[in-house]
Amino acid sequence: MLKTTVFEQLKQAMREKDVLSKGVLTLLKSSLDLAEKEKGSALTKEEEIAIVNREIKQTNQALEGAEKAQREDLIAQEKAKLVLLRSFLPKQLSEEEVAALLTEAGVTKGMNMGDAMKIAKPLLAGKTDGGTMSKVVKSLI
Incomplete structure (x- = not known):
């Protein structure tokens, strides 16, 4: 289950004091928890993937904003977030x-x-x- 994987990686990021990963994983975990709570039962694989895709879309929008503002620090941060979030998706088709x-x-x-x-x-x-x-x-x- 994706939620378990996210939680394990979150614990690892906390141990390693990886601030960026910790922030992204915390956000993803809370999104998954909220969706599960709203549904009232465990999420399906498709629902979990939809949540990850939503987070990727939001990060892409933030990346576009950072590029328009020419903020190199934010661009690098958003790209790192995208790499981490995409690691939770199945292999993407060409x-x-x-x-x-x-x-x-x-x-x-x-x-x-x-x-x-x-x-x-x-x-x-x-x-x-x-x-x-x-x-x-x-x-x-």
Whole structure:
């Protein structure tokens, strides 16, 4: 279970006095705990991955803001956070692999974007980010 892994890494970061990892892992653990509490039962693997993806998206937004402000210190910090958060995701598929899976699942030329995404989202949940998924779907339809 992802929550257990996060907790173990958090304890390790505390022992090593790794401030950045401790902060990121604490944030991730609290997000997982909150979602579990709201649901009232243990989270599924897909739900855990969705939470990690949400944290990655927020970190990407913070990274963009730091790049616009040209804050090198923040850019390095946000990139380090992204590396740590991505370590909790399963292996990410390349655009070619995504295209092959979608073609196999029935996404074809002339298809409505909404219908194509209804096929793509459950199929690719956690295996690729939303931007890549959308880009590949657009190229296929």
